[in-house]
């Protein structure tokens with residue numbers, strides 16, 4: 001292949017490197033105001049009154065009464081208000097908006113909220129309300145346990161992780177054409193589009209959403225921009241001027257969505273020879289104060305909970321609980337990192353209980369082509385659990401280190417995992433995404449609603465199209481994302497952009513090529529006028545899912561990973577220091593090998609933070625460490641050398657065989673590290689494994 | 703940034719004496735050095751002062767010089783100045799070690815020793831070094847100069863004996879005999895605030911100082927006494943763990959700080975023997 005699989009220059013690379021790329025905070029429009037959000041100071045209660053001392057003229061203020069449509073952030077459920085009316089469900093909940101031309105005046109303005117506190121619920125186990133319950137059943141667990149030679153149980157907990165994309169959330173909204181236009185740092189322009197239609201009671205053509213250059217998302221700009229864009233839009237409509245709201249780091253951390261904390265309980269029956277005969281798993285997610293995306297996060301969490309293993313008898317029960325905390329939402333991995341951390345930490349405890357080698361236990365049970373997952377999904381030839389495992393074991397000389405390091409304070413651990421690419425179940429069918437190609441004088445222009453946020457979407461899409469057309473990479477342009485000009489390609493989430501939207505684009509390219517015949521683009525345009533080819537997602541006939549029974553093909557395919565952590569534990573400070581991290585992934589086809597490796601390294605680093613350092617600490621429902629000083633992400637010094645190995649086993653329905661890669665690498669880091677800690681002597685069942693927790697574990701076992 | 707800046711005023715003295723006069727006549731005026739601490743408050747909207755005296759250009763305050771076998775370090779000397787100074791490296795290697803662990807390179811280039819001392823955070827990384835070295839804080843106002851022993855400088859959490867019209871002009875460090883030792887345990891390997899930080903001198907009279915285990919940097923006289931009179935390191939460690947008063951906060955726990963402080967004491971003793 002001439003373009004796919006090559007390290008072409010990324011489309012927006014130069015603009016980013018030279019500083020020419022403009023982010024929301026760089027942009028200024030004539031007459032623009034700056035907006036500020038006044039937020040609830042308590043986690044639960046009622047709003048009684050709002051007192052303002054604005055200190056001068058020129059302010060625009062907005063409360064819920066200014067909302068022309070429905071006071072909701074329209075998502076799965078319509079339970080979350082855009083602005084509090086009376087009931088306060090979480091700290092930092094938006095109540096009141098003010099805007100002014102001068103940032104200084106805005107900062108000096110005083111607004112105080114009078115609230116009557118209620119009785120909050122912070123513990124998901126004590127919560128009376130579940131947003132969603134899921135049950136996955138395969139075989140008969142009771143029968144499985146009856147056959148078991150050994151039963152291993154355990155509870156695992158994962159903490160509250162913040163995205164920390166380098167650019168916080170930000171938007172500009174302005175009145176346009178009797179409606180509203182929004183330019184923002186966002187992942188899902190059509191989510192914002194729909195939310196604004198509902199909030200402002202506007203028809204689709206009166207709402208336009210554009211994406212500005214976006215400095216990272218990780219899920220933090222999946223559903224949240226719908227809220228923020230609503231705020232800016234309300235201020236813009238009332239003031240009749242452009243309004244910009246950009247969060248600072250503190251507001252971004254304290255007020256926006258995070259990764260769901262999880263409690264995962266395992267009870268596993270194992271036969272003498274190490275075969276898993278029963279897996280009974282309970283998943284409890286802390287959903288926060290509103291539904292947002294919790295049901296789908298829970299769904300992915302549960303589907304991945306049994307791990308990449310074959311077991312005849314499985315029961316997975318999941319609940320997403322209401323608590324009086326900032327709603328938890330989308331975050332790279334979307335529930336799978338939590339449950340696979342638990343599952344893989346549990347596997348090493350099973351190996352320990354059996355007195356067996358953790359690699360051997362995984363080899364015995366790893367899914368192979370022809371096997372079925374917990375939902376009954378049958379594995380095809382691109383099921384690569386054994387391949388990634390064996391490659392990782394070989395590369396790291398795992399058995400030797402395992403043996404040599406025992407009892408020395410050094411540790412090596414691994415995790416085997418998989419990640420379903422694309423929306424779960426019938427999600428892609430419901431989305432019915434579209435993408436288009438427009439013929440240009442020099443080649444073609446890609447029109448999609450998917451967004452570049454650093455992951456390389458523009459580049460990989462252009463590669464797929466160029467390859468299919470047999471044209472040079474440079475002949476393919478990518479249109480700016482603007483809902484007035486590009487179709488709804490579904491959200492840029494779920495590791496679906498390259499695999500699903502790239503696939504639709506490949507189909508567009510095929511048709512474009514057929515239409516062109518032997519004509520050059522210029523000749524075609526001259527003879528026939530403009531040409532735009534639009535295609536919709538076509539669901540493969542051999543991928544079937546039943547939403548009622550929760551059985552069938554949860555995903556078109558899975559990407560596979562095995563990650564290995566090598567570390568030592570400082571005997572005096574209990575700090576875990578990673579010395580090496582190895583990630584072996586099987587992703588179908590690396591459309592762009594450097595971008596793919598970048599996803600793996602970045603995901604591993606984010607997973608390392610999740611495993612060892614990162615935890616939002618809530619006090620009375622408010623984040624007590626909402627700063628880069630105290631919410632600890634790893635620096636380069638804390639991140640070891642990461643060796644990335646990419647294996648390719650093409651997915652039959654992916655463009656050039658590609659599967660999703662974005663989320664996969666986050667799934668394995670935490671369990672690999674926790675298993676390395678176990679090898680070094682620390683029994684850790686809760687992440688992050690801070691030195692404080694490692695100390696407790698070491699001192700308890702001594 | 704959460705502070706309104708239009709109302710802030712910056713005074714630019716050309717000499718130390720002019721700076722001192724400004725602080726006397728136009729007070730309250732807050733002296734500003736590298737601004738690495740002040741800017742954090744400016745950013746979070748918690749900065750109270752409105753008028754500042756910028757002394758960054760006053761090179762006379764930046765000198766690092768030998769003083770009777772000891773050292774005199776100007777208050778404006780940055781962490782980078784300290785760790786590059788052969789004099790500091792030779793006579794007070796534990797200060798160079800501390801400087802190397804402050805923030806990241808940018809902060810080391812901008813953050814000053816005087817600022818670290820005046821800021822009075824119990825987690826200031828240079829403070830245990832100065833405490834163990836028994837430094838003198840040289841304070842100057844228009845009325846004259848006074849020298850305050852480091853152990854008498856802090857009066858409580860973020861409070862000092864320094865008056866509003868006074869500047870720290872230098873830190874004077876008497877000759878330090880004996881092996882010096884420093885260790886910082888931060889929340890990560892760089893850009894980290896200390897959870898426990900310790901500086902110690904192994905001498906006939908051992909001197910041990912710790913940060914982040916109480917409201918101010920502390921010396922631990924009972925532990926020092928025990929070690930001086932030949933107690934075992936295990937005994938000394940138990941005394942230390944009772945002598946310090948760490949707390950639980952968002953960065954760590956009292957239990958961790960106490961145990962790690964004990965472990966580090968043992969490391970110090972072993973590595974300097």
Ligand SMILES: Cc1cc2nc3c(=O)[nH]c(=O)nc-3n(C[C@H](O)[C@H](O)[C@H](O)COP(=O)(O)OP(=O)(O)OC[C@H]3O[C@@H](n4cnc5c(N)ncnc54)[C@H](O)[C@@H]3O)c2cc1C
Nearest residue numbers: 735736737738739740804805813814816817818820827870
């Ligand atoms: C990202 C980051 C990382 C950091 N990491 C560390 C770290 O690892 N370890 C650590 O100890 N600190 C750290 N700090 C804090 C800070 O850098 C240090 O405390 C530094 O020494 C402060 O010096 P400065 O010159 O910048 O002080 P400034 O911010 O200019 O002043 C701090 C305070 O001291 C007063 N002041 C300054 N100089 C004098 C003087 N000569 N006389 C009287 N008063 C004076 C000021 O009025 C102010 O109240 C960090 C800060 C940041 C932003």
